[in-house]
Amino acid sequence: MSPMGASFALLVSSLLVGSPSAQPQPEVVHEWTFVDYVWPDEESRIEALQNGDYIPENCAITGLKVYNGDIFVTTPRWKPGVPAALSRVVDGVLAPYPRWELQEIGNCHAFQFVQSMEIDALGRMWIIDTGRAEGFNYSEPCPAKLRVWDIADERFIRMHEFPSSVVPPTNFLNDIVVDLTEEDAYAYITDANEAALIVYRYRRDESWVARHEVMLPTPGAETIIINGVEFSTNTAIDGIALWNSEQVYFCPLTSFELYSIPTEILRNETLATGNLDDYIIEHPQRPSQADGMVVVGDTLYFGSLAENAIYSYRVNNSYEMVARDDVTMEWVDTFAVSDGYLWFTTNRLHLFFLGQLAEDEPNFRIMRVPL
Numbered sequence: 001m002s003p004m005g006a007s008f009a010l011l012v013s014s015l016l017v018g019s020p021s022a023q024p025q026p027e028v029v030h031e032w033t034f035v036d037y038v039w040p041d042e043e044s045r046i047e048a049l050q051n052g053d054y055i056p057e058n059c060a061i062t063g064l065k066v067y068n069g070d071i072f073v074t075t076p077r078w079k080p081g082v083p084a085a086l087s088r089v090v091d092g093v094l095a096p097y098p099r100w101e102l103q104e105i106g107n108c109h110a111f112q113f114v115q116s117m118e119i120d121a122l123g124r125m126w127i128i129d130t131g132r133a134e135g136f137n138y139s140e141p142c143p144a145k146l147r148v149w150d151i152a153d154e155r156f157i158r159m160h161e162f163p164s165s166v167v168p169p170t171n172f173l174n175d176i177v178v179d180l181t182e183e184d185a186y187a188y189i190t191d192a193n194e195a196a197l198i199v200y201r202y203r204r205d206e207s208w209v210a211r212h213e214v215m216l217p218t219p220g221a222e223t224i225i226i227n228g229v230e231f232s233t234n235t236a237i238d239g240i241a242l243w244n245s246e247q248v249y250f251c252p253l254t255s256f257e258l259y260s261i262p263t264e265i266l267r268n269e270t271l272a273t274g275n276l277d278d279y280i281i282e283h284p285q286r287p288s289q290a291d292g293m294v295v296v297g298d299t300l301y302f303g304s305l306a307e308n309a310i311y312s313y314r315v316n317n318s319y320e321m322v323a324r325d326d327v328t329m330e331w332v333d334t335f336a337v338s339d340g341y342l343w344f345t346t347n348r349l350h351l352f353f354l355g356q357l358a359e360d361e362p363n364f365r366i367m368r369v370p371l
């Protein structure tokens with residue numbers, strides 16, 4: 001839309017950086033032109049290809065977490081033909097996780113649309129579900145949910161159906177961080193359609209919603225130019241990261257801004273649902289729009305979409321480019337931290353939505369760089 005947003009991004013980035021400092025370059029752990037799944041048998045795969053339950057070019061990897069050597073990914077159901085919402089990567093193929101029966105579209109006991117999950121220090125996977133797979137005609141959409149899965153025990157230990165006053169059927173639950181406190185646990189979840197920050201309190205199984213105008217898309221930041229391809233989006237609060245159990249960083253995808261808010265405010269329902277003007281902290285503008293974010297120690301990492309790059313940010317310091325690759329790092333999406341590595345997915349989401357994914361070279365990657 002506004003070419004000013006894009007040229008501004010380029011200007012700022014050229015002021016802020018040059019090229020990444022002499023740091024180890026990211027390595028590709030897995031890459032795919034199109035992903036495939038571990039099917040019960042070859043016949044089910046052929047049948048799914050024939051009846052449209054599996055349309056390879058419609059399956060985009062976004063969410064990523066790594067735990068005890070296992071790599072977990074999500075393939076959101078933005079388009080029809082995505083057979084599983086959540087998987088574990090086994091020999092380069094996506095094994096529906098925890099099992100096939102939990103992937104059934106139209107069955108509200110199963111996953112419908114999972115964009116992200118988080119794994120906490122106690123080995124529990126917190127999985128968000130918008131409640132509706134695109135392209136499926138629900139008689140009634142499933143309620144948006146937060147499920148907590150114990151990885152070692154292989155069982156769900158919590159299933160929270162969000163009230164529609166907190167998460168309406170039109171939601172896009174996008175990303176999640178988990179805050180373990182001494183006596184409780186909280187999840188903070190971005191809703192990119194409703195421009196809202198959802199708070200879930202584990203012990204009392206309650207949720208509430210925080211809103212502020214900075215969670216809306218920033219006018220003028222709609223256009224992203226990636227390797228010469230123009231892509232426009234109008235996406236509200238999306239990336240989220242938790243610093244030291246104290247500050248929740250967030251940003252709309254359509255924005256150059258970065259904000260944070262104290263967890264102390266979000267955990268208090270009265271304060272969180274009130275006027276947040278006095279609590280929101282504005283950080284310096286970033287060089288480009290960003291999708292996922294993560295905090296490691298006291299450093300925030302985020303992708304820089306127009307630059308195929310990753311930046312670091314230490315609170316109250318400047319942004320610094322830590323990695324860039326115009327070939328392998330188109331659309332840095334989600335981050336994970338494990339085994340001394342910063343892991344991330346890159347997925348050419350702009351080409352996915354424009355219907356321009358490559359047929360003969362990798363579109364989707366899982367990468368990592370030593371911390």
Ligand SMILES: *[C@@H]1O[C@H](CO)[C@@H](O)[C@H](O)[C@H]1NC(C)=O
Nearest residue numbers: 134135136137138139140141
């Ligand atoms: C969806 O289902 C409803 C109710 O069964 C039906 O009236 C409607 O025509 C369906 N729409 C499509 C696009 O199939």
Ligand SMILES: *[C@@H]1O[C@H](CO)[C@@H](O)[C@H](O)[C@H]1NC(C)=O
Nearest residue numbers: 264265267268269270271272
């Ligand atoms: C929430 O904040 C209000 C206003 O500061 C305070 O009165 C209240 O005690 C807090 N609630 C909790 C549970 O801490």
Ligand SMILES: *[C@@H]1O[C@H](CO)[C@@H](O)[C@H](O)[C@H]1NC(C)=O
Nearest residue numbers: 247281282298314315316317
């Ligand atoms: C960052 O700067 C702000 C404004 O000067 C200050 O209030 C805040 O305490 C600083 N944060 C850190 C972590 O230094």
